[in-house]
Amino acid sequence: MSSQMSEVDSLTGGVADTLAVEIRGVHKWFGRSHILRGMDLAIPEGSLAVVLGPSGTGKSVLIQHITGIVRPDQGEVLVRGRALSRMSRSEVLKLRTDIGVMFQDGALFSSMDVFENVAFPLRQHTDLNDSEVHDVVSEHLAAVGLSDAGRRFPSQLSGGMKKRAGLARALVLDPGIVICDEPDSGLDPVRTALLADLLRERHAELGGTMIVVTHNMPLARRVADYAAVLWQGGVVESGPAEVIFNSSNEFVAQFVSSSKVGPLGMD
Numbered sequence: 001m002s003s004q005m006s007e008v009d010s011l012t013g014g015v016a017d018t019l020a021v022e023i024r025g026v027h028k029w030f031g032r033s034h035i036l037r038g039m040d041l042a043i044p045e046g047s048l049a050v051v052l053g054p055s056g057t058g059k060s061v062l063i064q065h066i067t068g069i070v071r072p073d074q075g076e077v078l079v080r081g082r083a084l085s086r087m088s089r090s091e092v093l094k095l096r097t098d099i100g101v102m103f104q105d106g107a108l109f110s111s112m113d114v115f116e117n118v119a120f121p122l123r124q125h126t127d128l129n130d131s132e133v134h135d136v137v138s139e140h141l142a143a144v145g146l147s148d149a150g151r152r153f154p155s156q157l158s159g160g161m162k163k164r165a166g167l168a169r170a171l172v173l174d175p176g177i178v179i180c181d182e183p184d185s186g187l188d189p190v191r192t193a194l195l196a197d198l199l200r201e202r203h204a205e206l207g208g209t210m211i212v213v214t215h216n217m218p219l220a221r222r223v224a225d226y227a228a229v230l231w232q233g234g235v236v237e238s239g240p241a242e243v244i245f246n247s248s249n250e251f252v253a254q255f256v257s258s259s260k261v262g263p264l265g266m267d
């Protein structure tokens with residue numbers, strides 16, 4: 001046990017004793033494109049972790065590996081210490097109910113109003129009756145400031161409202177792990193700051209592990225207690241947020257300071 005704890009300790013820089021997610025040597029090819037190239041990543045249980053990285057570096061593909069939508073060609077994905085490759089299909093499906101995802105493009109059902117969008121996971125995965133569903137959904141809509149928008153359809157929402165509806169839906173099953181894929185995309189800086197505060201608030205209230213995938217540094221600085229920086233299909237550096245945000249690694253320093261000078265170019 002103590003050797004396992006020290007291993008976790010060294011993986012996370014002492015942030016936690018257990019891991020919510022561990023990626024071990026994962027490779028993924030799509031045709032000839034080698035997207036994940038031996039990625040190693042450890043997300044501490046209970047943390048609010050940001051996964052940073054430039055566009056097209058494989059962040060969304062990584063999320064699909066954590067939820068078991070995509071299988072690695074090599075390597076192992078572990079969620080709360082359990083390897084996905086050793087789970088049966090029904091165990092993977094069950095695991096997915098414990099991982100809430102706020103999708104990059106919102107992915108709200110356009111034919112359903114906000115209330116029904118948020119209610120959907122409850123109707124799929126629980127035996128709650130209509131009045132119980134109503135209570136749970138109302139609570140989650142209130143928490144994201146959408147109490148008055150339940151009967152609106154996605155096309156009638158602003159970008160920020162869509163994000164908040166997506167967050168409410170990701171949280172409604174009270175998952176142990178929540179993953180937010182670029183929650184700031186399409187939002188102005190003020191809405192992004194407000195959303196960052198909302199993410200922090202929900203994480204503090206609900207507990208569990210929250211993983212925020214983004215390339216927005218103001219958002220990352222506002223929410224993170226743990227950070228990992230991805231580039232070219234691997235993790236360049238990871239650890240407590242204050243360590244990463246003050247890193248002397250050339251690539252990480254360029255990325256966190258949004259500098260034009262450094263190894264990252266337009267290619």
Ligand SMILES: Nc1ncnc2c1ncn2[C@@H]1O[C@H](COP(=O)(O)OP(=O)(O)OP(=O)(O)O)[C@@H](O)[C@H]1O
Pocket residue numbers: 030033035053054055056057058059060061062104182215
């Ligand atoms: N199913 C797929 N088939 C083929 N290529 C894919 C597939 N999914 C992703 N890719 C490719 O993998 C690469 C990484 O994509 P990904 O969406 O993970 O990037 P990202 O880091 O999330 O970028 P962004 O910040 O722009 O969202 C891209 O080149 C993309 O075209």
Ligand SMILES: [Mg+2]
Pocket residue numbers: 059060061104181182
């Ligand atoms: Mg993406």
